[in-house]
Amino acid sequence: MSAAPKSEKERVGVYVCHCGTNIAGIVDVEDVALWAKKELGDDGVVISRDYKFMCSSLGQELIEHDIEIEGLTRVVVAACSPHLHEATFRGACDRAGLNPYLCEMVSIREQVSWVTTDKVKATAKAKAMVASGVERVIHNEPLDRMYVPVHPDTLVVGGGIAGIQATLEISNSGNKVYLVEREPSIGGHMAQFDKTFPTLDCAACILTPRMVDVGNQPNVELYTWSEVERVDGYVGNFTVTIRKKARYIVEADCTGCGICWEKCPKKVIDDVFEAGLGYRKAVYTPFAQAVPKYPVIDTETCIYFQNGKCRACEKFCPTDAIDFNQEDEFITVTVGNIILATGYDTFDARRIPQYGYGRLANVFTSIEFERMCNAAGPTDGEIVMRDGVTKPKSVGIVHCVGSRDNRYNSYCSVICCMSSLKFAHVVKERTDAEVYEFYIDMRTAYKDYDEFYQRVLEEGTHFIRGKVAEITDAARQPGEEGKLIIQAEDTLISRQRRIPVDMVILSTALEPRPDSKEVGHKFGISCSANGWFIEKHPKLDPVATMTEGIFIAGAVQGPKDIPTSVAQGAAAAARVLCHIGQEQIELEPVRASVNADKCSGCRICNDLCPFNAILFHEDLMVTEINQALCQGCGTCVAACPAGAITGSGFTNNQIMAQIEGMLMFSESNGMTRVAEPVAA
Amino acid sequence: MEKYLLYPGCAMERSASAYLDSTMAIRDDIAIEFEEVKDWNCCGATEYISVAQTPAHALIGRNLALASQQINGTNTLVAGCSACYLNLSKTDNYMLEDDKLSEQVNVALSAGGLNYQPGTLKIRHLLDIILNDVGLAAIREKVIRPLKQLRIAPYYGCMITRPDPNKHFRNAEYPQSLDKVMRALGAEVIDYPMKTHCCGGHMTQISESTAYEMIRGLLYGATQYKADVMVTLCPMCQLNLDAYQENVNKHFKTNFNIPILYFTQLMGLAFGHDAEELGIGKEFVSPGKALAKIGIEIPEDQASPKTKRKKDDPSLPMPAMPKDEEVI
Amino acid sequence: MTTVIDHTAEAVLDPAEIPKKSYLAEVVAATPGVSRLEMCIQCGTCGGSCPSAKDMDHSPRQIFAMIHAGMKDDVLASNTPWYCVSCYFCTSRCPQEIHITDVMYTLKRMAIKANLYDDHTAADLSKTFVNQVENNGRSFELGLATRHYLRHQPMRLVGSATFGLEMLSKGRLDLTPHKIDGLDQLKAILKKAKELDKVEV
Numbered sequence A: 001m002s003a004a005p006k007s008e009k010e011r012v013g014v015y016v017c018h019c020g021t022n023i024a025g026i027v028d029v030e031d032v033a034l035w036a037k038k039e040l041g042d043d044g045v046v047i048s049r050d051y052k053f054m055c056s057s058l059g060q061e062l063i064e065h066d067i068e069i070e071g072l073t074r075v076v077v078a079a080c081s082p083h084l085h086e087a088t089f090r091g092a093c094d095r096a097g098l099n100p101y102l103c104e105m106v107s108i109r110e111q112v113s114w115v116t117t118d119k120v121k122a123t124a125k126a127k128a129m130v131a132s133g134v135e136r137v138i139h140n141e142p143l144d145r146m147y148v149p150v151h152p153d154t155l156v157v158g159g160g161i162a163g164i165q166a167t168l169e170i171s172n173s174g175n176k177v178y179l180v181e182r183e184p185s186i187g188g189h190m191a192q193f194d195k196t197f198p199t200l201d202c203a204a205c206i207l208t209p210r211m212v213d214v215g216n217q218p219n220v221e222l223y224t225w226s227e228v229e230r231v232d233g234y235v236g237n238f239t240v241t242i243r244k245k246a247r248y249i250v251e252a253d254c255t256g257c258g259i260c261w262e263k264c265p266k267k268v269i270d271d272v273f274e275a276g277l278g279y280r281k282a283v284y285t286p287f288a289q290a291v292p293k294y295p296v297i298d299t300e301t302c303i304y305f306q307n308g309k310c311r312a313c314e315k316f317c318p319t320d321a322i323d324f325n326q327e328d329e330f331i332t333v334t335v336g337n338i339i340l341a342t343g344y345d346t347f348d349a350r351r352i353p354q355y356g357y358g359r360l361a362n363v364f365t366s367i368e369f370e371r372m373c374n375a376a377g378p379t380d381g382e383i384v385m386r387d388g389v390t391k392p393k394s395v396g397i398v399h400c401v402g403s404r405d406n407r408y409n410s411y412c413s414v415i416c417c418m419s420s421l422k423f424a425h426v427v428k429e430r431t432d433a434e435v436y437e438f439y440i441d442m443r444t445a446y447k448d449y450d451e452f453y454q455r456v457l458e459e460g461t462h463f464i465r466g467k468v469a470e471i472t473d474a475a476r477q478p479g480e481e482g483k484l485i486i487q488a489e490d491t492l493i494s495r496q497r498r499i500p501v502d503m504v505i506l507s508t509a510l511e512p513r514p515d516s517k518e519v520g521h522k523f524g525i526s527c528s529a530n531g532w533f534i535e536k537h538p539k540l541d542p543v544a545t546m547t548e549g550i551f552i553a554g555a556v557q558g559p560k561d562i563p564t565s566v567a568q569g570a571a572a573a574a575r576v577l578c579h580i581g582q583e584q585i586e587l588e589p590v591r592a593s594v595n596a597d598k599c600s601g602c603r604i605c606n607d608l609c610p611f612n613a614i615l616f617h618e619d620l621m622v623t624e625i626n627q628a629l630c631q632g633c634g635t636c637v638a639a640c641p642a643g644a645i646t647g648s649g650f651t652n653n654q655i656m657a658q659i660e661g662m663l664m665f666s667e668s669n670g671m672t673r674v675a676e677p678v679a680a
Numbered sequence B: 001m002e003k004y005l006l007y008p009g010c011a012m013e014r015s016a017s018a019y020l021d022s023t024m025a026i027r028d029d030i031a032i033e034f035e036e037v038k039d040w041n042c043c044g045a046t047e048y049i050s051v052a053q054t055p056a057h058a059l060i061g062r063n064l065a066l067a068s069q070q071i072n073g074t075n076t077l078v079a080g081c082s083a084c085y086l087n088l089s090k091t092d093n094y095m096l097e098d099d100k101l102s103e104q105v106n107v108a109l110s111a112g113g114l115n116y117q118p119g120t121l122k123i124r125h126l127l128d129i130i131l132n133d134v135g136l137a138a139i140r141e142k143v144i145r146p147l148k149q150l151r152i153a154p155y156y157g158c159m160i161t162r163p164d165p166n167k168h169f170r171n172a173e174y175p176q177s178l179d180k181v182m183r184a185l186g187a188e189v190i191d192y193p194m195k196t197h198c199c200g201g202h203m204t205q206i207s208e209s210t211a212y213e214m215i216r217g218l219l220y221g222a223t224q225y226k227a228d229v230m231v232t233l234c235p236m237c238q239l240n241l242d243a244y245q246e247n248v249n250k251h252f253k254t255n256f257n258i259p260i261l262y263f264t265q266l267m268g269l270a271f272g273h274d275a276e277e278l279g280i281g282k283e284f285v286s287p288g289k290a291l292a293k294i295g296i297e298i299p300e301d302q303a304s305p306k307t308k309r310k311k312d313d314p315s316l317p318m319p320a321m322p323k324d325e326e327v328i
Numbered sequence C: 001m002t003t004v005i006d007h008t009a010e011a012v013l014d015p016a017e018i019p020k021k022s023y024l025a026e027v028v029a030a031t032p033g034v035s036r037l038e039m040c041i042q043c044g045t046c047g048g049s050c051p052s053a054k055d056m057d058h059s060p061r062q063i064f065a066m067i068h069a070g071m072k073d074d075v076l077a078s079n080t081p082w083y084c085v086s087c088y089f090c091t092s093r094c095p096q097e098i099h100i101t102d103v104m105y106t107l108k109r110m111a112i113k114a115n116l117y118d119d120h121t122a123a124d125l126s127k128t129f130v131n132q133v134e135n136n137g138r139s140f141e142l143g144l145a146t147r148h149y150l151r152h153q154p155m156r157l158v159g160s161a162t163f164g165l166e167m168l169s170k171g172r173l174d175l176t177p178h179k180i181d182g183l184d185q186l187k188a189i190l191k192k193a194k195e196l197d198k199v200e201v
Helices: A029-043 A057-070 A082-095 A109-113 A119-138 A161-172 A203-216 A259-263 A303-307 A312-316 A366-373 A416-430 A449-459 A516-523 A562-582 A635-639 A652-663 B009-013 B017-026 B053-069 B082-097 B099-110 B126-134 B136-142 B177-184 B201-205 B208-224 B235-243 B245-252 B263-270 B288-292 C023-029 C045-049 C060-068 C072-076 C089-093 C100-114 C121-136 C141-152 C154-169 C183-197
Strands: A012-017 A045-051 A074-079 A103-107 A146-149 A154-157 A177-180 A220-223 A226-234 A237-244 A267-270 A278-281 A329-335 A337-340 A363-365 A394-401 A434-439 A462-465 A470-472 A484-490 A495-501 A503-508 A550-552 A584-587 A591-594 A614-617 A622-625 A645-648 B002-007 B032-036 B076-079 B122-125 B151-154 B229-232 B260-262
Touching (some): A029 A045, A029 A119, A057 A082, A103 A119, A154 A161, A161 A203, A177 A226, A237 A337, A337 A516, A434 A495, A462 A484, A484 A503, A562 A584, A635 A645, B009 B235, B017 B263, B053 B099, B053 C100, B053 C183, B082 B122, B099 C183, B126 B177, B201 B208, B201 B235, B235 B245, B235 B260, C023 C060, C023 C072, C045 C089, C072 C100, C121 C183, C141 C154
Parallel strands (some): A177 A220, A337 A550, A394 A434, A434 A462, B002 B032, B002 B076, B076 B122, B151 B229, B229 B260
Antiparallel strands (some): A146 A584, A591 A645, A614 A622
8 A cells, every 4th residue: 555645745844963072973964965955856855955953953943944945845854763853853843833744754873873884884774764754754744732621530550658758749649549558558668677777767667757757647548458450541541440458447446456367376487577587466556657547357357357266356346347258349449540559579598598598597597686676576676696595796787689690680789888777776786796797899879878877887897898708507616506607708808707796787689679570561661670669760760761750769760768759759750740730741643543434343452452442333343442541552553454444644645654664765776766655 | 120320430430448348338229230331541630620621621632532433322331439520510511512622622623533522421420310310218118237326427528519500400509409319318317517528638748737627617517516427519528528537636636436337327227238348348448337326316415405395485586497398 | 801011010111022912812712712800899708718728929910910910930939829729619609600620720830930939849759640641541549659758758658658558458449550451542643732731721
């Protein structure tokens, strides 16, 4: 199928950008411009220029001037990727009175000069690209901007510090937020910590006021013990189904008195909040300051759910708030924007068996040690060995466990140097133990961080620069018997050392949640190779994603400390509030429409639409596309066997012309014309 | 009957003949047939590669070329010695990875009328085929004398799990292959961190003090966990731990007295073969006391402690290493 | 691989003296496959894991720092490569996945050629072993041990005699070497291989 002929020739302006030496260093840009005027003149090219930096004000003014004075009706800019400056050039056209969608960019940088060093081939390809752009743009039609309304409600997924920050910022502005949290309480990992670096603030003391605010804020609808089941729609208009898992507690009646978990006979190891270091009951709240205060029943360990007996909680509940027959509830909400702040998981240190975690009793991970230090933790804040009683006289702290290691995670987990220093400080503060810290580098980059390092140096911790090779109980000499021996090369004195200690703390890596890919898929965003969610731009847009209306904040985007997580939560909230404030969002006016005359009513397209934008008229036996919902993905366009659907901005004519333009000139003949566009 | 090509290696022929004898003794039990590579030469151990690169690889290449000529129903080449296994495996892999080396080796081989296309053979350790091809179920079935109450310290040494170019073993730092096979024989297998540490190799000939410290560490590690016997899968390891045990004792004034046997010998005992058939009796440290334990009940008070937690127990819960099926 | 000019601590070098390739590049080129030696971040895992490190002049990590610094003679005069037992702990644990043990073998080969390390025990053991293999096609422990002790550790001859006798009585030692049938074939192969090795990589 070829491009349909045009009745009247357009006046096309071609602009070939040097981009300094980025393009001009490989592509002969002057030649391309001259060539375009000569070879494409018959197709409509009346102006063809090359310029050093088209994106500069002067470059843009060139276009504007030519539109006004030369009466251009179409513009082609051969430069960098449209991702960068399409908006710039369309804006220039707009200012000069030309519909912005009559301007096309062809990328002769990312697709030509940056992928080859062969100047001859590059120039030839650049010419082909320009030809394709010219042939295509001739078939462009003016399009009107599309606006969709923004629903003022927001969904925040993840109730850790980043999610809490975002929730408060948005809800305090008067807008509604649905906060969905997987665990029974919000708080995230920060609620597990004892002290936070570098200020040594008590984590719970600074976190819980925020948690309480969230609980009390009337604009927040809090769903804990809940997960997002399904997401449909697009920016401004997402339809989200939330699964509110059954707590088996009637929230309306529960006072949070705690008699149920007091009386519960089933004690189990708490793998989540206590990091496996402490216990909870089958009916529990994860910690005393939980928001909301309602407990949950863990059906996998509850005696009643496993074999029908007990029911002690029900018996003793003074307000009759236990309901074993409760079921999961599904709640569907509409929101305009979504913020994902689902945080991180900790590295399983059993993956490094030579460090002894899981084999040698007194090897602990950083999260276990946080729980140990925490005054409300399994040891009431006492630093003791695995027997629960003995105080260690020497402690080793190991950096980079599972981080900066090609065999596990090649990235640096950012916070472990600081938290290792924090542990050293806490051990010194609460015990008389000698502390040995094993590091490769000391990464104390942010505000007051290096000062904290200085403080810990003053306290007398022994620092040994060497990545720990192994931790063993096989003694080599007296003094090592009954101890854990940390073996590492002290690289600064170039000697292998064996340091016997009572207790070891492994600063484990931060890792993405194991279900990140599935979650990403659910929301339509991607994960990087390391498993963290991908931001729109790592330098300039760290909280947005490639999907409009979906934002990410906190450790879910990559390991980071609390101040940065808070900043990102606030940043994501600001972006959302911007959308809400504008009340509408401009969308690309690329959308599909059905030519009813050609539609045979086969309905193949009906089920393909990811945005549910296709309707079928039974009476007329034709399909229609809802222009408001359509996102211009092109699926139905491609699927229609009759070719009855076309995409504005991506019509079949435009695409065919673009392809023909690419192939019209022969490289072996020095880029002379070998075919005519059917338009001529 | 599963058929395999066999590369015994110099040690299995003589200093570790017990290893070869016991492997041959159990082959019917585990339904394995071996075809020895005809006229194989030494693999060069850790010595040839220290002197010259291309000749070292060509030396190994001759074995690979000869083995590849015997491919008939099987292209799996099995080695019982970890060093031989690693040498054969490494040369094959480097020839695959490094075109220049591959070319050079084949030019050298052609001077002897031979050629080897890298990747033609599947090179595996004896333990690998016993665990993965024979399988634990088949092993358990053949046990007629379970090694009950025998506390075994499985000793892997280095070259079988490291560097593991073909990723046959899941975790170099926490291997379980030998543990599982021993458990299938009914024995009690102890986990001890030293099980993957090096026996010292030829260090006994270069620096006795260095070597003896390495051997002492292993003996200590096993006896610390109250092992009755250490079980190996490499002739060098067996030699160092066994033949030099007395020297170690003299050097450090210790009194280790733990026998070192090959895993195939334990398998043979469990399958009902008698000691002589399995080459038992050639050790420096007698296994008599340990083997007397097989089949004897131990008194109740020495049995494993009860695992139920007492009410006032202040101790903190302890994480455990993952079970087989658990993927971490 | 970028070409780096070594700058030693000595006075101004005659431009003709400046090596065309850095010592690091030389070591990398002489090691089969991709060693990744340039990726070393000096973390010390190798030096920490090495069972012989306490007896080495320089830990493996230190040797790599010296290679990066172009200290060729110091590296080849060190006892480090000779104390390597090829346990591969370093290789399996290196966070940068450097093929450390293979680099050690390269250094052994270079050290033999350079002849800067004054204790030849280990090098001679290897060379004697090689000699046995080239003459028989198989290793010959009795021959190896006798020759080795005679040359380097004569004091051990006495003690090792009892050891040897015990090995013999247990049938674990051969009195004479076993020769393979295809010895000529092997010799031809090795001869050709040695010729190829003389080519500069």
